[in-house]
Amino acid sequence: MWASQQNSSQLSNKKQQKQEKVSLAVSFRPENFIPGLVIGFIFGMLLDLSKPGKNYVRKKNFLPRKPQEQVSVSSDGDQDLKLVLVVRQDLKMGSGKIASQCAHAATGMYAELMQSDRHLLRKWEQCGQPKIVVTCKNQQEMNKLWEVAENTGLPTFVVADAGRTQVSAGSKTVLAIGPGPKSLVDSVTGKQRLL
16 A cells, blocks of 8 residues: 555656646747847847947057057047948959958957947947948058057957968958048048049
Protein backbone atom coordinates (compact mmCIF):
# COMPACT_ATOMS: atom_id res chain seq x y z
CA MET A 1 0.00 0.00 0.00
CA TRP A 2 2.73 2.38 0.89
CA ALA A 3 4.44 1.64 -2.43
CA SER A 4 1.26 2.35 -4.41
CA GLN A 5 0.82 5.74 -2.72
CA GLN A 6 4.43 6.59 -3.43
CA ASN A 7 4.05 5.55 -7.10
CA SER A 8 0.88 7.61 -7.51
CA SER A 9 2.50 10.69 -5.94
CA GLN A 10 5.53 10.27 -8.22
CA LEU A 11 3.24 10.00 -11.24
CA SER A 12 1.33 13.12 -10.26
CA ASN A 13 4.61 15.00 -9.70
CA LYS A 14 5.87 13.91 -13.13
CA LYS A 15 2.58 14.99 -14.75
CA GLN A 16 2.80 18.36 -13.00
CA GLN A 17 6.42 18.89 -14.11
CA LYS A 18 5.51 17.92 -17.68
CA GLN A 19 2.62 20.41 -17.69
CA GLU A 20 4.95 23.15 -16.40
CA LYS A 21 7.46 22.41 -19.17
CA VAL A 22 4.72 22.50 -21.80
CA SER A 23 3.34 25.82 -20.49
CA LEU A 24 6.85 27.35 -20.49
CA ALA A 25 7.49 26.09 -24.01
CA VAL A 26 4.25 27.66 -25.20
CA SER A 27 5.06 31.06 -23.66
CA PHE A 28 8.60 31.24 -25.17
CA ARG A 29 7.72 30.88 -28.83
CA PRO A 30 9.98 32.59 -31.43
CA GLU A 31 7.08 34.59 -32.83
CA ASN A 32 6.69 36.19 -29.37
CA PHE A 33 10.38 36.50 -28.55
CA ILE A 34 11.70 38.36 -31.60
CA PRO A 35 9.10 41.19 -31.61
CA GLY A 36 9.62 41.57 -27.87
CA LEU A 37 13.35 41.82 -28.35
CA VAL A 38 12.98 44.44 -31.10
CA ILE A 39 10.52 46.50 -29.06
CA GLY A 40 12.82 46.35 -26.03
CA PHE A 41 15.81 47.44 -28.12
CA ILE A 42 13.93 50.40 -29.62
CA PHE A 43 12.60 51.44 -26.22
CA GLY A 44 16.10 51.28 -24.75
CA MET A 45 17.53 53.39 -27.59
CA LEU A 46 14.82 56.01 -27.17
CA LEU A 47 15.52 56.28 -23.46
CA ASP A 48 19.28 56.47 -23.99
CA LEU A 49 19.21 59.04 -26.83
CA SER A 50 16.86 61.35 -24.95
CA LYS A 51 19.34 62.06 -22.12
CA PRO A 52 21.47 65.03 -23.35
CA GLY A 53 20.48 68.50 -22.21
CA LYS A 54 19.46 71.53 -24.24
CA ASN A 55 22.94 72.72 -25.25
CA TYR A 56 25.73 70.21 -25.55
CA VAL A 57 29.46 70.63 -26.05
CA ARG A 58 31.17 67.56 -27.45
CA LYS A 59 34.60 66.71 -26.13
CA LYS A 60 36.75 65.18 -28.81
CA ASN A 61 38.61 62.11 -27.66
CA PHE A 62 39.15 59.87 -30.66
CA LEU A 63 42.93 60.19 -30.46
CA PRO A 64 44.26 60.14 -26.89
CA ARG A 65 47.63 61.65 -27.89
CA LYS A 66 45.97 64.90 -29.04
CA PRO A 67 44.79 67.51 -26.52
CA GLN A 68 41.03 67.42 -26.15
CA GLU A 69 39.24 69.79 -28.46
CA GLN A 70 35.60 70.76 -28.68
CA VAL A 71 32.99 71.09 -31.37
CA SER A 72 29.87 72.90 -30.26
CA VAL A 73 26.59 71.62 -31.65
CA SER A 74 23.45 73.45 -30.64
CA SER A 75 20.22 71.55 -30.25
CA ASP A 76 18.12 74.28 -31.85
CA GLY A 77 18.32 72.60 -35.26
CA ASP A 78 19.81 75.78 -36.77
CA GLN A 79 23.00 73.97 -37.83
CA ASP A 80 22.92 71.27 -40.49
CA LEU A 81 25.51 68.55 -40.14
CA LYS A 82 27.20 66.43 -42.78
CA LEU A 83 29.79 63.72 -43.20
CA VAL A 84 32.38 63.80 -45.99
CA LEU A 85 34.10 60.66 -47.26
CA VAL A 86 37.47 61.29 -48.95
CA VAL A 87 38.53 58.54 -51.39
CA ARG A 88 42.12 58.10 -52.59
CA GLN A 89 42.40 58.12 -56.39
CA ASP A 90 45.95 56.78 -56.68
CA LEU A 91 44.84 53.31 -55.55
CA LYS A 92 42.75 52.84 -58.73
CA MET A 93 39.96 51.03 -56.87
CA GLY A 94 36.94 49.80 -58.82
CA SER A 95 33.51 51.29 -58.16
CA GLY A 96 32.43 48.31 -56.04
CA LYS A 97 35.57 48.53 -53.93
CA ILE A 98 35.06 52.28 -53.45
CA ALA A 99 31.46 51.69 -52.38
CA SER A 100 32.58 49.03 -49.92
CA GLN A 101 35.33 51.20 -48.45
CA CYS A 102 32.96 54.17 -48.09
CA ALA A 103 30.52 51.90 -46.27
CA HIS A 104 33.33 50.84 -43.92
CA ALA A 105 34.15 54.50 -43.24
CA ALA A 106 30.53 55.51 -42.58
CA THR A 107 29.79 52.53 -40.32
CA GLY A 108 33.13 52.91 -38.55
CA MET A 109 32.39 56.55 -37.76
CA TYR A 110 28.86 55.62 -36.67
CA ALA A 111 30.20 52.95 -34.31
CA GLU A 112 32.71 55.37 -32.77
CA LEU A 113 30.03 58.01 -32.26
CA MET A 114 27.74 55.44 -30.64
CA GLN A 115 30.43 55.03 -28.00
CA SER A 116 31.67 58.60 -27.66
CA ASP A 117 29.04 61.13 -28.76
CA ARG A 118 25.48 59.94 -29.18
CA HIS A 119 24.14 63.48 -29.09
CA LEU A 120 26.12 64.45 -32.20
CA LEU A 121 25.02 61.21 -33.86
CA ARG A 122 21.39 61.95 -33.06
CA LYS A 123 21.65 65.48 -34.48
CA TRP A 124 23.20 64.10 -37.67
CA GLU A 125 20.39 61.56 -37.95
CA GLN A 126 17.83 64.36 -37.56
CA CYS A 127 19.49 66.15 -40.50
CA GLY A 128 18.99 63.03 -42.66
CA GLN A 129 22.57 61.73 -42.30
CA PRO A 130 23.95 63.60 -45.32
CA LYS A 131 27.11 62.06 -46.77
CA ILE A 132 29.25 63.56 -49.54
CA VAL A 133 31.97 61.60 -51.36
CA VAL A 134 35.00 63.51 -52.64
CA THR A 135 38.44 62.51 -53.91
CA CYS A 136 42.03 63.18 -52.99
CA LYS A 137 45.13 62.47 -55.08
CA ASN A 138 47.18 60.33 -52.70
CA GLN A 139 48.08 59.41 -49.13
CA GLN A 140 49.90 62.70 -48.52
CA GLU A 141 46.83 64.77 -49.42
CA MET A 142 44.66 62.51 -47.26
CA ASN A 143 47.08 63.00 -44.34
CA LYS A 144 46.87 66.79 -44.74
CA LEU A 145 43.06 66.70 -44.74
CA TRP A 146 43.09 64.43 -41.69
CA GLU A 147 45.42 66.81 -39.84
CA VAL A 148 43.32 69.89 -40.65
CA ALA A 149 40.12 68.07 -39.59
CA GLU A 150 41.71 66.94 -36.33
CA ASN A 151 42.99 70.45 -35.57
CA THR A 152 39.51 71.84 -36.31
CA GLY A 153 37.98 69.44 -33.79
CA LEU A 154 36.01 67.33 -36.26
CA PRO A 155 35.70 63.58 -35.73
CA THR A 156 37.68 61.49 -38.20
CA PHE A 157 37.88 57.82 -39.16
CA VAL A 158 40.40 56.23 -41.52
CA VAL A 159 39.75 52.90 -43.25
CA ALA A 160 42.78 50.62 -43.52
CA ASP A 161 42.08 47.87 -46.06
CA ALA A 162 42.54 44.21 -45.14
CA GLY A 163 44.24 43.54 -48.48
CA ARG A 164 42.03 40.66 -49.63
CA THR A 165 41.15 42.03 -53.08
CA GLN A 166 42.37 45.09 -55.02
CA VAL A 167 44.77 46.94 -52.72
CA SER A 168 47.63 46.04 -50.39
CA ALA A 169 46.92 45.23 -46.76
CA GLY A 170 47.04 48.31 -44.56
CA SER A 171 46.39 50.76 -47.40
CA LYS A 172 44.48 53.81 -46.18
CA THR A 173 41.58 53.94 -48.65
CA VAL A 174 38.95 56.35 -47.27
CA LEU A 175 38.95 59.14 -44.70
CA ALA A 176 35.65 60.06 -43.02
CA ILE A 177 35.43 63.65 -41.76
CA GLY A 178 32.48 64.64 -39.62
CA PRO A 179 29.66 64.65 -39.00
CA GLY A 180 30.02 68.28 -38.19
CA PRO A 181 28.55 71.66 -39.08
CA LYS A 182 28.50 72.11 -42.86
CA SER A 183 30.58 75.29 -42.76
CA LEU A 184 33.25 73.64 -40.59
CA VAL A 185 33.43 70.48 -42.72
CA ASP A 186 33.49 72.59 -45.91
CA SER A 187 36.44 74.59 -44.53
CA VAL A 188 38.39 71.29 -44.60
CA THR A 189 37.03 69.51 -47.69
CA GLY A 190 35.38 72.27 -49.73
CA LYS A 191 38.09 72.32 -52.41
CA GLN A 192 38.06 68.57 -53.06
CA ARG A 193 36.49 67.23 -56.26
CA LEU A 194 33.27 65.24 -56.03
CA LEU A 195 33.60 61.56 -56.92
